[in-house]
Amino acid sequence: MKYFHYRENHLYCEETLVQELAEEFGTPIYIYSKNQLLENYRAINNALAGVDHVTCYALKANSNHELLKLLVAEGSGADAVSAGEIYLALRAGFDPQKITFAGVGKRDDEIEFALKKNIYSFNVESMQELEVINQIAGRMKRRARVALRINPDIDAATHPYISTGLKSNKFGIDIAVAPQSFAYAASLPNIIMDGIHTHIGSQILKIEPFVQTATTVANLVKELRANGVNIHHIDFGGGFGVQYKNAVTHPLLPVEQTTEADEAPSLETFISSVLPILKETGCRLFFEPGRSIVANTGILVSKVLYRKDNGVKKFVIIDGAMTDLLRPSLYQAYHQIVPLTLNEKEKEIVDVVGPVCESGDFLAKERTVQNVQRGEYLAALTAGAYGMVLTSHYNARPKIAEVLVNGEKVRVIRERETIEELK
Numbered sequence: 001m002k003y004f005h006y007r008e009n010h011l012y013c014e015e016t017l018v019q020e021l022a023e024e025f026g027t028p029i030y031i032y033s034k035n036q037l038l039e040n041y042r043a044i045n046n047a048l049a050g051v052d053h054v055t056c057y058a059l060k061a062n063s064n065h066e067l068l069k070l071l072v073a074e075g076s077g078a079d080a081v082s083a084g085e086i087y088l089a090l091r092a093g094f095d096p097q098k099i100t101f102a103g104v105g106k107r108d109d110e111i112e113f114a115l116k117k118n119i120y121s122f123n124v125e126s127m128q129e130l131e132v133i134n135q136i137a138g139r140m141k142r143r144a145r146v147a148l149r150i151n152p153d154i155d156a157a158t159h160p161y162i163s164t165g166l167k168s169n170k171f172g173i174d175i176a177v178a179p180q181s182f183a184y185a186a187s188l189p190n191i192i193m194d195g196i197h198t199h200i201g202s203q204i205l206k207i208e209p210f211v212q213t214a215t216t217v218a219n220l221v222k223e224l225r226a227n228g229v230n231i232h233h234i235d236f237g238g239g240f241g242v243q244y245k246n247a248v249t250h251p252l253l254p255v256e257q258t259t260e261a262d263e264a265p266s267l268e269t270f271i272s273s274v275l276p277i278l279k280e281t282g283c284r285l286f287f288e289p290g291r292s293i294v295a296n297t298g299i300l301v302s303k304v305l306y307r308k309d310n311g312v313k314k315f316v317i318i319d320g321a322m323t324d325l326l327r328p329s330l331y332q333a334y335h336q337i338v339p340l341t342l343n344e345k346e347k348e349i350v351d352v353v354g355p356v357c358e359s360g361d362f363l364a365k366e367r368t369v370q371n372v373q374r375g376e377y378l379a380a381l382t383a384g385a386y387g388m389v390l391t392s393h394y395n396a397r398p399k400i401a402e403v404l405v406n407g408e409k410v411r412v413i414r415e416r417e418t419i420e421e422l423k
């Protein structure tokens with residue numbers, strides 16, 4: 001996350017002092033770097049240069065309107081998982097013909113909405129869903145372009161909650177019955193059987209599962225063509241993992257212990273490892289990256305409220321909570337925690353916890369952090385993906401503000417909710 005860096009021991013986002021933003025707009029607050037976002041998107045797009053492709057940003061990672069507009073201006077497509085996300089994508093200006101619609105549980109009204117809005121493709125997850133889409137499209141006198149999502153039964157070696165390509169997961173159509181499923185889809189009158197979709201999980205740090213999946217998909221394209229079902233597009237999903245540990249380094253920051261499993265290959269490496277295999281098919285290629293575009297563009301800044309030492313444990317109690325960044329509580333996810341101002345003070349091992357009435361409310365456990373006192377600030381790094389979108393009103397906590405930084409320029413892209421606005 002090169003756009004977040006220390007200058008004279010103060011954390012900056014691009015050319016802007018983060019502490020000034022915290023003081024001006026209050027905490028907890030999400031702060032995003034515009035240039036990091038653009039750089040990430042372009043890294044993916046450049047790696048696909050010369051190939052007929054669409055990069056469909058997965059809105060679920062972060063659907064802030066202003067961030068979406070930046071991606072629209074770059075020519076990005078959108079991957080949506082609900083009518084709500086299709087609506088947000090269209091409102092931000094995404095071309096409907098670059099919108100794909102995934103999800104195991106599409107409601108009838110969502111299918112109708114997507115057809116009405118003329119999106120590019122449904123990524124279909126079951127045969128029953130396929131039949132429902134066929135019926136609804138028939139009723140609306142339309143034909144729905146679909147890709148069948150196959151479940152390749154490949155272990156993505158990620159957290160079980162975000163692994164999606166195993167037989168034991170609810171996603172996709174079993175690879176074993178793929179040939180019959182595609183043939184059946186091709187026979188339905190209101191279906192344009194066009195593509196193969198796959199998405200094996202999120203925060204994947206190994207290349208091998210992607211290569212295996214690409215090979216499986218490429219072989220399936222061949223097999224289907226031999227059986228008279230032509231496939232024109234492959235949607236390879238998202239899932240490229242990012243680096244959470246040592247995201248920002250400085251001689252005054254503790255070096256976080258890592259194993260090989262924490263190191264994220266570059267976006268170029270991920271893509272170049274599967275591209276030759278997928279390109280061979282001659283299909284138009286779709287990718288649906290979410291995290292790899294937004295994770296390192298954002299941080300969550302919180303203020304230290306209190307300290308507590310019960311003799312066994314030290315707690316740093318901040319104003320940010322699981323309601324603002326759920327990932328540590330839900331997936332035991334690791335976010336580097338850094339002070340906005342570095343100094344030579346002793347480091348200590350603490351739990352960084354929020355005000356919510358749950359012991360599961362923490363941003364970090366047993367973490368070595370510089371000693372910080374009431375009124376000082378801490379930032380949770382790499383929080384741009386699955387941060388704001390997973391916030392909640394639990395404990396009647398208003399939704400927090402989001403700010404976008406471009407060099408020295410700063411713009412509030414979501415106002416902080418007030419308690420009067422709570423419903």
Ligand code: LLP
Pocket residue numbers: 058060061079102103162199201202203237238239240288289290291292327331385386
């Ligand atoms: N396409 C499909 C069909 C997906 O289900 C997902 C993510 C993506 C694309 C984007 O994957 P990405 O490139 O972001 O890995 N809340 C979890 C992550 C859930 C991912 C769900 N699906 C977290 O905070 O780690």
